[in-house]
Amino acid sequence: xxxxxxxxxxxxxxxxxxxxxxxxxxxxxxxxxxxxxxxxxxxxxxxxxxxxxxxxxxxxxxxxxxxxxxxxxxxxxxxxxxxxxxxxxxxxxxxxxxxxxxxxxxxxxxxxxxxxxxxxxxxxxxxxxxxxxxxxxxxxxxxxxxxxxxxxxxxxxxxxxxxxxxxxxxxxxxxxxxxxxxxxxxxxxxxxxxxxxxxxxxxxxxxxxxxxxxxxxxxxxxxxxxxxxxxxxx
Amino acid sequence: xxxxxxxxxxxxxxxxxxxxxxxxxxxxxxxxxxxxxxxxxxxxxxxxxxxxxxxxxxxxxxxxxxxxxxxxxxxxxxxxxxxxxxxxxxxxxxxxxxxxxxxxxxxxxxxxxxxxxxxxxxxxxxxxxxxxxxxxxxxxxxxxxxxxxxxxxxxxxxxxxxxxxxxxxxxxxxxxxxxxxxxxxxxxxxxxxxxxxxxxxxxxxxxxxxxxxxxxxxxxxxxxxxxxxxxxxxxxxxxxxxxxxxxxxxxxxxxxxxxxxxxxxxxxxxxxxxxxxxxxxxxxxxxxxxxxxxxxxxxxxxxxxxxxxxxxxxxxxxxxxxxxxxxxxxxxxxxxxxxxxxxxxxxxxxxxxxxxxxxxxxxxxxxxxxxxxxxxxxxxxxxxxxxxxxxxxxxxxxxxxxxxxxxxxxxxxxxxxxxxxxxxxxxxxxxxxxxxxxxxxxxxxxxxxxxxxxxxxxxxxxxxxxxxxxxxxxxxxxxxxxxxxxxxxxxxxxx
Numbered sequence: 001x002x003x004x005x006x007x008x009x010x011x012x013x014x015x016x017x018x019x020x021x022x023x024x025x026x027x028x029x030x031x032x033x034x035x036x037x038x039x040x041x042x043x044x045x046x047x048x049x050x051x052x053x054x055x056x057x058x059x060x061x062x063x064x065x066x067x068x069x070x071x072x073x074x075x076x077x078x079x080x081x082x083x084x085x086x087x088x089x090x091x092x093x094x095x096x097x098x099x100x101x102x103x104x105x106x107x108x109x110x111x112x113x114x115x116x117x118x119x120x121x122x123x124x125x126x127x128x129x130x131x132x133x134x135x136x137x138x139x140x141x142x143x144x145x146x147x148x149x150x151x152x153x154x155x156x157x158x159x160x161x162x163x164x165x166x167x168x169x170x171x172x173x174x175x176x177x178x179x180x181x182x183x184x185x186x187x188x189x190x191x192x193x194x195x196x197x198x199x200x201x202x203x204x205x206x207x208x209x210x211x212x213x214x215x216x217x218x219x220x221x222x223x224x225x226x227x228x229x230x231x232x233x234x
Numbered sequence: 235x236x237x238x239x240x241x242x243x244x245x246x247x248x249x250x251x252x253x254x255x256x257x258x259x260x261x262x263x264x265x266x267x268x269x270x271x272x273x274x275x276x277x278x279x280x281x282x283x284x285x286x287x288x289x290x291x292x293x294x295x296x297x298x299x300x301x302x303x304x305x306x307x308x309x310x311x312x313x314x315x316x317x318x319x320x321x322x323x324x325x326x327x328x329x330x331x332x333x334x335x336x337x338x339x340x341x342x343x344x345x346x347x348x349x350x351x352x353x354x355x356x357x358x359x360x361x362x363x364x365x366x367x368x369x370x371x372x373x374x375x376x377x378x379x380x381x382x383x384x385x386x387x388x389x390x391x392x393x394x395x396x397x398x399x400x401x402x403x404x405x406x407x408x409x410x411x412x413x414x415x416x417x418x419x420x421x422x423x424x425x426x427x428x429x430x431x432x433x434x435x436x437x438x439x440x441x442x443x444x445x446x447x448x449x450x451x452x453x454x455x456x457x458x459x460x461x462x463x464x465x466x467x468x469x470x471x472x473x474x475x476x477x478x479x480x481x482x483x484x485x486x487x488x489x490x491x492x493x494x495x496x497x498x499x500x501x502x503x504x505x506x507x508x509x510x511x512x513x514x515x516x517x518x519x520x521x522x523x524x525x526x527x528x529x530x531x532x533x534x535x536x537x538x539x540x541x542x543x544x545x546x547x548x549x550x551x552x553x554x555x556x557x558x559x560x561x562x563x564x565x566x567x568x569x570x571x572x573x574x575x576x577x578x579x580x581x582x583x584x585x586x587x588x589x590x591x592x593x594x595x596x597x598x599x600x601x602x603x604x605x606x607x608x609x610x611x612x613x614x615x616x617x618x619x620x621x622x623x624x625x626x627x628x629x630x631x632x633x634x635x636x637x638x639x640x641x642x643x644x645x646x647x648x649x650x651x652x653x654x655x656x657x658x659x660x661x662x663x664x665x666x667x668x669x670x671x672x673x674x675x676x677x678x679x680x681x682x683x684x685x686x687x688x689x690x691x692x693x694x695x696x697x698x699x700x701x702x703x704x705x706x707x708x709x710x711x712x713x714x715x716x717x718x719x720x721x722x723x724x725x726x727x728x729x
Contacts, residue, residue: 016516020523020526027526105518106553197575198576203726205580216580216601223588225585226615
């Protein structure tokens with residue numbers, strides 16, 4: 001980890017899960033401030049100025065999505081949401097309200113670490129993995145050259161339609177992070193298309209057939225059912 | 235008879251009395267004045283008494299006038315032809331007057347009786363509108379018939395199994411077999427004409443719109459109550475009201491029961507959901523703790539690592555079972571509000587395989603979805619669960635190394651989707667048993683593993699308007715085949 005220890009505010013009401021996540025975070029080298037309620041968590045966030053907030057959606061005192069909106073009013077701090085499997089709607093709401101990513105309980109430590117890495121990377125505008133200065137991004141056998149607007153597999157050029165290219169570069173810029181249907185539709189097609197996720201699905205299917213070795217068992221352009229898509233590098 | 239005789243006597247004595255009173259005036263007043271007095275008398279009689287009395291009064295008063303007051307007095311002899319004309323005119327006038335007056339009286343009587351009937355029906359209707367139990371109908375019905383027809387009656391209502399019983403507190407000999415026979419009449423031929431006699435009593439059906447609602451039994455007793463072939467219109471209307479009231483109560487009762495069923499189903503689903511949630515949280519913690527231990531434990535502790543791995547596997551399995559319970563609860567709760575969107579089938583299969591990669595380690599999965607498959611309107615989460623459960627089912631019942639073939643083709647405006655393997659297949663003759671297994675396993679809590687997973691599969695597919703069956707392939711191995719309707723997919727411009 002970095003030399004100066006990064007801080008995390010962890011807001012989770014289930015004591016056992018909070019304890020486990022705190023342990024995993026400490027083991028990854030973070031300084032952790034725990035809180036069991038939204039009110040206390042917000043206070044901690046104001047006073048500690050952490051690098052990351054890990055927020056459970058099912059808090060007793062306030063709706064998690066509300067907490068995200070309030071945080072977003074005054075802060076750009078990365079937010080990682082914890083939720084259970086049956087809360088797809090809340091997850092999408094949380095992401096659209098400004099959360100950076102989510103994790104479904106139960107999750108393993110490697111998963112947690114990978115998500116945190118992706119979230120923090122997007123926020124540090126250095127030349128990280130996702131934002132190479134030469135504009136070239138590679139995953140698997142695919143090479144995306146954003147300066148020449150060219151996508152290749154080995155020496156073969158892959159011909160993408162303009163929309164496919166836009167979707168791909170959007171995912172590349174957010175590698176490792178989930179992007180909601182709504183977000184991608186708005187960025188690529190425009191706000192009048194946000195209620196037409198089937199557009200995205202059709203183009204995604206086309207993109208997969210060109211990019212993935214096996215389009216029905218993708219390795220990079222991953223589906224988050226009911227939520228959106230995520231580009232996975234390895 | 236007696237009444238009309240009385241009236242006749244009254245008419246005669248009235249004319250005698252008037253004649254005695256008027257006789258002294260003879261010769262002092264003009265004849266028309268005297269005629270007027272008799273005219274008035276006839277009018278009164280016609281208005282108050284029967285038509286026959288009025289006729290008698292007409293002729294009698296004409297005769298008296300002719301005899302006593304037309305010159306030559308006290309004789310039918312006449313000295314001027316004009317008087318004959320006067321007498322004939324008087325006869326004509328009294329006849330017309332008496333006719334009009336008695337017609338008027340009839341009208342009044344008729345409209346009074348109509349008004350009384352309407353008031354009775356109104357009372358009955360308002361009483362019937364207020365009742366909430368079939369038994370409460372008895373008292374107003376009996377009173378209605380007693381007041382209007384002066385007859386005792388008993389109401390027979392059907393119990394839940396359709397057998398008639400005597401409603402309310404009543405006494406009387408009932409011919410139940412006859413009543414039941416009328417009650418069970420063919421619904422297409424419901425009519426009041428079906429009423430039948432038994433002894434002195436009359437059995438009449440209370441009609442509903444689709445079936446008889448009950449039987450009304452009339453007890454005329456010793457009274458000579460002749461029921462006309464067509465029941466009295468008032469009685470008919472009253473009985474129609476009763477039938478409608480009973481029908482309304484039937485519908486209300488059915489609705490109440492349906493609501494109750496929905497409520498208890500909802501409660502069960504909610505209970506299941508909260509139970510699963512309560513189990514899920516601590517299990518999730520266990521999974522995390524097991525993993526933390528595994529990560530922090532040095533590699534040298536091989537046996538402990540082995541145990542931890544086994545523990546994690548078991549925990550994973552438990553979680554997936556709890557997930558199934560949650561899905562089942564969700565299905566029961568949201569059967570009408572599936573979150574349907576236009577989906578790409580291949581993508582959904584892909585994410586299901588990705589989600590099942592844990593259990594599918596060592597298996598070879600091949601997917602062949604035809605490019606002709608259109609967008610399908612589905613609940614993504616639920617349909618993903620279908621594929622996951624089918625894949626899990628394969629992993630559970632076939633050895634490692636088994637090949638799994640998932641595919642979809644268009645067949646006659648339907649999408650046919652299959653999940654097949656080259657494992658041992660279903661035991662001979664058991665394909666149907668497995669199929670019926672998840673038809674009959676409705677009791678969610680009583681099922682586990684296998685049954686629950688497949689019953690979710692079936693519920694989801696049925697909720698999407700499709701069908702599923704299981705079969706053994708000729709080449710060996712099990713195959714689940716299901717259909718989905720194509721619907722009307724939206725057009726997506728590809729540029």
